[in-house]
Amino acid sequence: MKKIIPGLIIILSFMLACGLTAPATQPGTQTGVETAVVQTLQALTASAPIEPAVTQAGGQLTPDGEFVTSGGISFLMPNGMASGAAAIGTTEVEFPYINPSNGDMPLHTKFTLNNYPLQGTMFQPQVMVFKASEYAQYSEFTADIITSLQTMQYADGQPLPEGLPDGPMFNARIHALNFQNGKGIRYLTQFDQSVMPANNQEMFYYFHGLTQDGQYYVQAILPIQAPFLAADGNPNSPLPADGVPFTMDDFEGYGLAVTEKLNAADPFSFTPYLDNLDAMMESLLINGL
Numbered sequence: 001m002k003k004i005i006p007g008l009i010i011i012l013s014f015m016l017a018c019g020l021t022a023p024a025t026q027p028g029t030q031t032g033v034e035t036a037v038v039q040t041l042q043a044l045t046a047s048a049p050i051e052p053a054v055t056q057a058g059g060q061l062t063p064d065g066e067f068v069t070s071g072g073i074s075f076l077m078p079n080g081m082a083s084g085a086a087a088i089g090t091t092e093v094e095f096p097y098i099n100p101s102n103g104d105m106p107l108h109t110k111f112t113l114n115n116y117p118l119q120g121t122m123f124q125p126q127v128m129v130f131k132a133s134e135y136a137q138y139s140e141f142t143a144d145i146i147t148s149l150q151t152m153q154y155a156d157g158q159p160l161p162e163g164l165p166d167g168p169m170f171n172a173r174i175h176a177l178n179f180q181n182g183k184g185i186r187y188l189t190q191f192d193q194s195v196m197p198a199n200n201q202e203m204f205y206y207f208h209g210l211t212q213d214g215q216y217y218v219q220a221i222l223p224i225q226a227p228f229l230a231a232d233g234n235p236n237s238p239l240p241a242d243g244v245p246f247t248m249d250d251f252e253g254y255g256l257a258v259t260e261k262l263n264a265a266d267p268f269s270f271t272p273y274l275d276n277l278d279a280m281m282e283s284l285l286i287n288g289l
Contacts, residue, residue, distance in 0.1 A: 106131060195248055224272065
């Protein structure tokens with residue numbers, strides 16, 4: 001497993017202990033030199049939902065939905081995914097690089113999905129777009145992410161490429177995704193400081209992508225749940241009948257068993273549907289911030 005950022009695991013552990021979720025920037029507020037350009041989905045989306053269409057990657061039908069647009073960024077919001085979204089320009093420090101010692105991050109656009117089907121999870125559902133060169137200059141860690149995406153030639157079944165942040169327990173459903181003017185990779189993962197079970201409060205869909213011209217980097221963090229995982233990270237929480245029993249004696253074996261079960265699960269058994277999350281990311285078009 002690759003090294004996890006110390007600042008990240010300390011903060012996540014504290015948030016779990018306090019029962020807190022990751023804060024989301026509220027429309028109409030400023031953090032540091034955050035740019036107040038809050039826009040609601042209602043002001044950004046088309047007036048009528050689009051019809052299902054064949055995507056460019058995989059030839060699968062997309063779900064019904066509406067396109068969210070802010071500046072030069074647009075993507076499909078599938079019906080049932082959220083009832084609204086907000087787009088802001090911000091310099092706040094974003095996951096996975098949460099240690100604030102490097103100061104504000106470069107100005108970027110962040111979409112936060114409102115009324116997402118999952119509530120009370122570790123993270124708010126969000127899609128962020130940076131200028132790739134500025135993101136790479138922020139730290140050695142962010143530079144590694146950009147380098148990994150620039151050189152990535154991923155085939156399903158391979159391990160997660162070096163340079164991308166990985167969870168200490170599992171990285172499941174690893175799959176390369178093309179979006180309208182770029183490529184990327186998604187996977188399901190969970191970040192913890194201490195040893196705890198895989199659970200539906202903390203697991204999320206993680207996407208990293210780079211536009212074809214190398215100008216823009218996109219990161220998506222979207223909570224997702226599986227029916228066979230425990231509700232939270234408490235080892236004493238009830239486990240569904242078909243769940244993987246948690247054991248501290250063989251943590252590596254436990255992580256492998258969870259990974260195998262996630263990899264074998266029906267895409268439509270997840271909440272939200274895994275295919276809908278993929279369709280949203282595949283529809284992404286980035287022509288500027």
